Amino acid sequence: MPGQSLISRTFAVLESVAASGSATAREVSHQLEIPLPSVYRLLNELTAHQYLVHLKAEGRFELGPKCFDLGLSFRQRLLAPSPIRQATTELHRTLQAASYFAMYRGADIVLTYLSDCDKHPRLRPLRFGFHEAAHATAFGKILLSGMTREQRSSYLEARGMPMLTPYTMTRQELLHAHLETVSTRGVAWEHEEFLPRTTCAAVPVRNGTGMCVGSLAVSMPTAKVLGRESQIETALREYAGRCSRFLRAG
Amino acid sequence: MPGQSLISRTFAVLESVAASGSATAREVSHQLEIPLPSVYRLLNELTAHQYLVHLKAEGRFELGPKCFDLGLSFRQRLLAPSPIRQATTELHRTLQAASYFAMYRGADIVLTYLSDCDKHPRLRPLRFGFHEAAHATAFGKILLSGMTREQRSSYLEARGMPMLTPYTMTRQELLHAHLETVSTRGVAWEHEEFLPRTTCAAVPVRNGTGMCVGSLAVSMPTAKVLGRESQIETALREYAGRCSRFLRAG
DNA sequence: CACTACGTTCTCACCGGACGAGAACGCTGC
DNA sequence: GCAGCGTTCTCGTCCGGTGAGAACGTAGTG
Numbered sequence: 001m002p003g004q005s006l007i008s009r010t011f012a013v014l015e016s017v018a019a020s021g022s023a024t025a026r027e028v029s030h031q032l033e034i035p036l037p038s039v040y041r042l043l044n045e046l047t048a049h050q051y052l053v054h055l056k057a058e059g060r061f062e063l064g065p066k067c068f069d070l071g072l073s074f075r076q077r078l079l080a081p082s083p084i085r086q087a088t089t090e091l092h093r094t095l096q097a098a099s100y101f102a103m104y105r106g107a108d109i110v111l112t113y114l115s116d117c118d119k120h121p122r123l124r125p126l127r128f129g130f131h132e133a134a135h136a137t138a139f140g141k142i143l144l145s146g147m148t149r150e151q152r153s154s155y156l157e158a159r160g161m162p163m164l165t166p167y168t169m170t171r172q173e174l175l176h177a178h179l180e181t182v183s184t185r186g187v188a189w190e191h192e193e194f195l196p197r198t199t200c201a202a203v204p205v206r207n208g209t210g211m212c213v214g215s216l217a218v219s220m221p222t223a224k225v226l227g228r229e230s231q232i233e234t235a236l237r238e239y240a241g242r243c244s245r246f247l248r249a250g
Numbered sequence: 251m252p253g254q255s256l257i258s259r260t261f262a263v264l265e266s267v268a269a270s271g272s273a274t275a276r277e278v279s280h281q282l283e284i285p286l287p288s289v290y291r292l293l294n295e296l297t298a299h300q301y302l303v304h305l306k307a308e309g310r311f312e313l314g315p316k317c318f319d320l321g322l323s324f325r326q327r328l329l330a331p332s333p334i335r336q337a338t339t340e341l342h343r344t345l346q347a348a349s350y351f352a353m354y355r356g357a358d359i360v361l362t363y364l365s366d367c368d369k370h371p372r373l374r375p376l377r378f379g380f381h382e383a384a385h386a387t388a389f390g391k392i393l394l395s396g397m398t399r400e401q402r403s404s405y406l407e408a409r410g411m412p413m414l415t416p417y418t419m420t421r422q423e424l425l426h427a428h429l430e431t432v433s434t435r436g437v438a439w440e441h442e443e444f445l446p447r448t449t450c451a452a453v454p455v456r457n458g459t460g461m462c463v464g465s466l467a468v469s470m471p472t473a474k475v476l477g478r479e480s481q482i483e484t485a486l487r488e489y490a491g492r493c494s495r496f497l498r499a500g
Numbered sequence: 501c502a503c504t505a506c507g508t509t510c511t512c513a514c515c516g517g518a519c520g521a522g523a524a525c526g527c528t529g530c
Numbered sequence: 531g532c533a534g535c536g537t538t539c540t541c542g543t544c545c546g547g548t549g550a551g552a553a554c555g556t557a558g559t560g
Contacts, residue, residue: 005546006256006518007295015316018323025536035520040537045257055356059536062355063324066265068379071321073268074313105312106305129318255517256547275507285549290508309507503559510553518546524539530532 009034013042014051022055022062078105078129080113080214083246084205088216089115091239095218095232098122101205101243102139103214107155109134109143123195123219133194135161135175136168138202139217141188145179146204146212152176168193187233188215192222199225203236205243213247216240259284263292264301264313272305272312328355328379330363330464333496334455338466339365341489345468345482348372351455351493352389353464357405359384359393373445373469383444385411385425386418388452389465391438395429396454396462402426418443437483438465442472449475453486455493463497466490 004012012032017023023031029039043061046052050066080088080101092099098116102109111130116122125133134140135156144152153172161170169175182188190200202217216236225232254262262282267273273281279289293311296302300316330338330351342349348366352359361380366372375383384390385406394402403422411420419425432438440450452467466486475482 005295007260007292008299010257010260011299011301011316014320018320021323021327036536037520037522037538038518041518042257044538045255049258049261051261053356053358057356062327063320065324065379065381066261067320067324069321070264070268070313070317071319071324073271074315074317074321077271077312106303106307108303129315131315286507287509287549287551288547291547294509501560504557505559506555506557508554508556511551512549514548515544516547517544519543520541522540525537526535527537528533528535530534 009038010042010046013039014046017052017061018063018067022060024060028061075128078110078112081246081250084214084243085113085115087239087242087246088113091216091218091235092116092120094239095220095235096120097218097220097224100126100139100202100217100219101214102143102202102217103205104143104146105131107151107158109140109155111139120220123198123200125195126219132159133162133164134159136164136190136194137217138188138190138200138219139215141179141182141190142202142204142212142215142217144175145183145188149176152179164194165192165196167191187236189229197222201229201232201236203233203240205240205247207244208248214243216243259288260292260296263289264296267302267311268313268317272310274310278311325378328360328362331496331500334464334493335363335365337489337492337496338363341466341468341485342366342370344489345470345485346370347468347470347474347482350376350389350452350467350469351464352393352452352467353455354393354396355381357401357408359390359405361389370470373448373450375445376469382409383412383414384409386414386440386444387467388438388440388450388469389467391429391432391440392452392454392462392465392467394425395433395438399426402429414444415442415446417441437486439479447472451479451482451486453483453490455490455497457494458498464493466493 013028016028016031025036025039025043029036043052047054050064052061053064054061084101088099088101092115098120100111101113102111108131111126111128114122114126114128134144156172163170169178186203188202192198198219199222200217200219202215204212205214205216207213216239263278266278266281275286275289275293279286293302297304300314302311303314304311334351338349338351342365348370350361351363352361358381361376361378364372364376364378384394406422413420419428436453438452442448448469449472450467450469452465454462455464455466457463466489
């Protein structure tokens, strides 16, 4: 029984090695329940293609240089353009808060830049390329509110609405209604729906035709937000305006 | 005729998309000379595994999040430990020159950290994960000189000794002899053998048993090196000593 | 509106190559 | 000498990849 398709197996092996950082053929064979000769075939093939390296001295396999190349290509393709990175960084400095830029990518919502520092660190799960939990993040809400109702429904159905904190919205009806007001107000707040004790805010970035194509956001400890709401919204709008202007021009 | 193995084809498709950044099925089919239905099968499989994404609106395929994950795993596995990164950074500051740390990885010689800045930029081809042209770089010479003669020969035969500048050593005999003196002097200089108008120097980093396991290096415009040779060697030895001490301890 | 070009998915009969049990070889450590 | 591991072969079975071709929807054009 050839378990699954050859390609599935190949990537399963690759990811198994990636997950353990370093693995022997036997370990992979045990973990994936694939017979040893088959594992060797796959490992050797992956090694030949430079996706793995074989450390002969230790009898172990590790990730090869092509993996890093793929990562670079991905990053290069997705990284927000320089003026947007700059606006995000300035927002970070102005509000003394980690700041983020996200956009659509096909059916996905992806973080394509973030600016933080030791004093104002990003929220741990968030990183370049992050593409989950749109229902529970401020930038996610902005971009969800820019979709048609059908797109949004199919997005939420495909990914679910996992409860991340007691305040996470986990019912579509609730979220749809919430996004109505987000859309009319032009700003999304997220109060401890993604991480405890953390509040985020986001505003849309629009292209030449006025369509929402991106979202600029900040995160802060909830304690530091009180009383600053309008200041935060003003700064977000200011820098989002710069982004939109760039998109109109380019 | 199934061209090559399925796995080869799969990675060829993946790399084709990576290279163009974004591609349609037809483009891939043309470039790789694989019939369209087969390309679609592969693209869909890769998409299902999140190594590609399908931008339905534009009918294009691009790299998916798993590619970035692989890159991260690779980086995490290979990145030099913090004390070594720190020593490399301080060397950079002390000598006002881009500095590098490289080590063995199986049969390979890999750059696992580098420290530079706008004023003292790294040599363009050099980046984290760089693993070529050991015969023409200072850190490469150090690590080649730490191999047995057989290891070195098979290394050089497998990768060749391409001429990168008029001064690149392209004959094994010459290099073997040169590495003799590198080994006894404990320092490797590289004068415009890798890039024109650029000089590099490197020293070994040793583990508890005295074996050479890594190399610390700097690069500078040749014009800035004259008369500073001994100062450079002293600084290299100083910081390499710190690295060695760390390796003896850990 | 017909017409073309493209993106995408099916169908289907063929057959190459993946499959895995098992054995074998070399090496290390006890 | 023996056990355990890493690694590679062998070999008969049969699964699943293969690609020409057709079909469907859609976007753009004249």
